Amino acid sequence: MVPDDFVQVCLVNTGAGTPFVSALELELRPLKMKYYPQVNLTQGLVLDYRLNLGPETGTVRYPEDPHDRVWTPFAGDPNEFREISTTQTMQSDYDPFEVPKVVMQTAITPLNASRIIELIWEPVPQPRHPSPPGHFIIMHFSELQILSSHALRQFDVRINGVKVSGDVTVSYLGTGVVYNKEDGPYRDSHYNISLNATENSTLPPLMNALELFFAMSTTNLATDSRDVSAVTAIKARYHVQRNWMGDPCVPKTMAWERLTCSYTISSPPRITSINMSFSGLNSDILPSFADLKALQYLDLSNNNLTGTILDTLSQLPLLTVLDLSGNQLSGPIPSGFLKRIQDGSLNLRYGNNPNLCTDKNPCHPAKMKSKLVIYVVVPIAVIVLFVSLTITILCLLRQKNPGSVNNSVNSRNETINYNHSSLGLETRRFTYIELKKITNNLQRVLGKGGFGYVYDGFLHDGTQVAVKIRSQSSNQGDKEFLAEVHILTLIHHKNLVSMIGYCKDGEHMALVYEFMSEGTLQEHIAGIDHNGVCLRWKQRLKIAVESAQGLEYLHKGCNPPLIHRDVKATNILLNSRLEAKIADFGLSKAFNHDNETQVSTNVVVGTLGYMDPEYQATGRATTKSDVYSFGVVLLVLVTGRPPILNNPSSMSTSSGCNNSYHGATSRVWWMCVCMVTTKSMVYGRSLTSRSSALQIHRRVDQP
Structure with missing residues (x-):
């Protein structure tokens, strides 16, 4: 039940990583309050089955059901049940669920002399719910045959042998329903639903439709809609810069900053306290x-x-405390406040408001207009205005001095070059002085790349970060730097390294990333540091799949899609859980995904050994260029060998982490790759080669 005109969707870090969302689909259907009376503010229903009993085929849904419910056909065992149906329309006006007439026009009834309908339901256990959870069963009935005066169809309903209804008799083309509400949900792990003909009945029972639900607790109610509307208007009016997002009070542990709420079991949270002191209002x-x-x-x-x-x-x-001190309020204190101050129900603090009328600073009534205002005040105002205009003109004449003009332009250019908004970015910006403090004066080096050195750092809240500072000798300039900043500002994926902020302070350029404690994939493959611990095959496969997912997001999830152009083992970073994330987007380019338009560049960029030969020859990059590079990453990941061998004769001797791992296995695979062109590789799933120069040698130590 959604009582308001809006729905708050909140993604919360539950300990497994920073939340992110790529798309959100939300479907809401307006239903009358009489439908599904089991539903209220604190309890929802989750559908398990909704069955149209009788027909073998033909799902009923919108527009036959205007409420977009889907009724699945169920004929049952033909040796036990038969279908009865009618083309007549239901005549009864009473149906609290408004089941579509096409559903109620069919039913099942027992074959031959059987006088019982028996259905077995074994609910699927629901995660994060009590075991067993509560269940609701709703059964719909309608008589579809014209009965003679001596015929009677009468039955009762039993759940696991317990009678849950009186004797059910439905008139011709009328409607009836049996469901549990007042007694609460059933709490069994197995259900035997049986309809038993009474002793007076001459006909077996029937059933037209069946709905099976389990109950879902919704005690975590959203904040009262009136409070949400009010505080949202306050946020917009005063341009509040705090982390005021989503529902103000929910989740309880993430209520808006300096805002307190009250929580009750069956009522929405209410805002009880707001502290906006020193907020620049x-x-x-x-x-x-x-x-x-x-x-x-x-x-x-x-x-x-x-x-x-x-x-x-x-x-x-x-309201018991209202603090308005330290502002520029004016006028008298309203009578309503004076009354509440007098009866002691409100503590009003209004000190340090120089224009406020109080006992110590009484308001003086305005005097009547006098001709003195016309004869004295107006001439003085004219004189002041004349003097101001004269001074302004003199200042403008002095600014015609060329030196002064140049100084003004230089100052303006400085602002344009280094103003945060001019970069069009919405992320945190650091100064170079701040970066030196964060990195403890560039004390610890984590690594070095084409852009420059990467330093270890800590933000003021203790968050560990990696700071990549551009070196003076770097070939990457403003263009590549701004490209990477813009890309990292726009893209968000669990398998792409996240940017925390950047620095563009004069000639100093730097990027601040999330800290990846386990370094690069290349370090693990080469056996550098990490206490000589080698990646197991399961870990290598996981890294390959996660890297492929990040690359797939760049190609298919971004708009416009992106070509990385420098996929390699050193640009795949690992965190403390050995989760892989792609990094270094300074060479990335956007392309047209609809027609696979190639990106043409004047300069071929990338890393030798990982670059697609066609891209090297033509200078035209496509997504397949990245796929080729990723294929080389897979070969490096499997063989432990670099993409270019300076001494090919040493292929028979393993080294680094690959040696220590392969020596303990029963089989060893050696791959000698002269040139591999991967063209039809689906990310991380298959790899095909059109090169005849691929040679794979296998040695089996044991059968």
């Missing part, structure tokens, strides 16, 4: 504060609020 007090009816404490002190105090705030029934 301007203009007057927004009337939306008066819409927070559960508010008990409101602190708006030490801001720049102007205007008068709203008397409507005194009408908040639970």
Whole structure:
């Protein structure tokens, strides 16, 4: 049940990593309150089966069911049941569920002399729910045959042998329903649903439709919609820069900063306290504060609020403390506040408002207009205006000095070059001084690449980061730097390295990444550091699949899609759980995914050995160029060999991590790769080669 005109969707880190979302599909259907009375604010229903009993084929859905329910056909065992049907329309006006007429026009009934319908339901256990969870069973009935005066169809309903209804008799083309509500949900792991003909019945029972649900607790209610609307208006009016996103009070551990809520079991949370002191608030007090009816404490002190105090705030029934001190409020204190101050129900703090009318600073009534204003004040104002215009003109004449003009332009250019907004980025920006503090004066080097050195660092909140600072000798300039910053600002995937911020401070350029404690994939393959621990085959396969998922996201999940152009083992980083993430997007290019348009560049970029030969020859990069490079990464991952061998004769001697691992296995695979062109590789699933120069030698130590 969604009681409001909006739905908050919140993704929370439960300990397995920072949440991210690539797409969101939300389907809501308006239903009348009489439908499914088991549903309320604290309990929802999750569908297990919704069956149209009788027909063998033909699913019923929209538009036959305007509420978009899907009714699956169920004929049952032909040796036990037969179908009865009608083309007549149901005549009964009473149907609390409004089952489509095409569903109610068919039913099952027992064959021959059998006088019982028996259906077995074994619910699938639901994760993160009590075992067994609560279940609701809804059965729909309608008589489809014209019965003679001596015929009677009458039956009762039993669940696991327990009678749950009185004697059921349905009139011709009428509707009836049996369901559990008042007694609460059933809590069994196995259900035997049986319809038994009574002793007086001359005909066997029938059933037209069946719905099976399990109950879902929804006690984690959203914040009261009136409070959400009010606080959202406050956030927009004062441009609040805090982490105010999603539902203000839910989840409880992630309530909005400096905001307190009250929580009850069966009612939505309410906002009870807001502290916006020292928040840089301007203009007057927004009337939306008066819409927070559960508010008990409101602190708006030490801001720049102007205007008068709203008397409507005194009408908040639970408000006990209102702090307005340290602002620029004016006018008298409203009578509603004076009354509540007198009876002791409200503590109003209004000090340090120089224009506010109080006992110590009484308001003086405005005097009547006098001709003195016309004869004295107006001439003085004209004189002041004339003097101001004269000074302005002199200043403009002085600015015609060329030196002054150049200084002004230089200052403006400096702003344009290094202003945060000019880069069009929405991420954190660091100064070079801040980076030196973060890295403890560039003390610990994590690695070095074509861009420059990578340093270990810690933010003020203790978060460990990697800081990549451009060296003066780097071939990558502003173009590559800004390309990587823009790309990392736009893309988000669990298998791509996340950017925390950047630095563009004069000639200093740097990128601040999430810290990947286990370094590069190449280091693990080569056996560098990591205490000589080698990757197991299961770990290598997992790294390959995760890298492929990140690459697939660049090609198919981005808009526009991206070609990395430098996929290699050193650009695949591993975190503490050996999860793989692709890094280094300075050479990436966008392309047209609809027609696989190639990206043409004047300069071929990438790393020898990993580059697609066709791209090297033509300078035209496609997604297949990345796939080729990834194929080489797979070969490096399997063989432990670099893509280019300086001494091919040493192929028979293994080294590094590959040697220590392969020496313990019963089989060893050696691959000598002269040239491999991978053209039809599906990311991480298959690898085909059109090169005849691929030679694979296998040696079996044991059968």
